[in-house]
Amino acid sequence: MGELLGLPIQASEHAPEIDEMIVLIHWLMAVLFVGWGTFYVYTLIRFRASANPKADYTGVTSHTSSYLEIGVAVIEAVLLIGFAVPAWAHRVNDIPPEEEATVVNVIGKQFEWISHYPGPDGRWGRRDISLITPTNNIGLDRSDPNGADDIVSINQLNLPINKPVIVNLSSQDVIHSFGIAEMRVKQDAVPGLQIPVWWVPNVLGQFEVNCSQLCGLGHYRMRGFVTIMEQDEYDAWLEEEASFLTGN
Incomplete structure (x- = not known):
């Protein structure tokens, strides 16, 4: 089904879990499509005008359709409570x-997309909106x-392989995504919020970072790249960049 x-x-540890959920949901949608499609066709044939020339003011007395609707609602509740909520808690929280x-x-x-690393010392520098310039x-x-x-x-976002990554996501202007x-990663960037x-x-x-939210006339060109590298290569890159900045 995934290939279909x-x-x-799949380029992240949680990607198989996401794909399993996607495949399961599509199978359930296929069952619902066939079931409801069959019901609609039956209804069109069963209650066609030629077979029912005289109006029946009593109508259908069977509760089958109500039972079907309740069944669908129960299945959707199970999906939400049994799958979606636990998956959200595990993947997001x-x-x-x-x-x-x-x-x-x-x-x-x-x-x-602007990436800000704390450098080899692991400490974040102060940021102030008054210091923003074309070069900062x-x-x-x-x-x-x-x-x-x-x-x-x-x-450009550089990251080491096989190590958890926490991206603190924010926006300077409008909502981006x-x-x-x-890597099955997607999160809205909202002005005024920092979302991990x-x-x-x-x-x-190397993989592409997209903006999945219409954010203006230049939305089509808002893309970056994430490069996944070995830990020692990542450490060497950090040291090289920091040495250039500090002049050492």
Whole structure:
């Protein structure tokens, strides 16, 4: 079924779980489609005008249709309570400890994704809206000792493989939607909110980051890339970028 649906490759630990849910829901939709379609065809034939030339003011006295509607409602409730709510709690709310994860701030802005890393010291530099300029698009205070080695990149997100990632997602202007299809990751970026989204990438390579929410005339070109690399390669990249920033 997954191949029939044309799902992209699975590049995160939770991707198989998401795909299983997608396949299950499509099978249930297929059953509902056949069931309701059969019922509609039966209704059209059973109550056609040629077979019922005289109106029957009593109508249908059977409660079969009511039972069917109740059955569908029960199935949908089971899906919601038994699958959707636990899946949401596991996938969204069970955020791993920051000490065990790679933490990055990602800011959506018309029409780019800005990645902000705390640098090798693991401390975030101060940000202030008054410091925003064409060359400092997140208002990072480089005079703050904690911000001297902070790394900022545009439309490029580098992450180590097989390690939890926590992206603190926000927006500077309008609602955007951070999406990586291969990793089954999607979360709206809302102005005024910082929303954590986490996953564990498990496939090396480069993948596209899309904006899945219409955000203006340049929405079509709001895309970035996430590169998954080995841990030692990621550490070397952090050190190289920090050395360039601090002049060491």
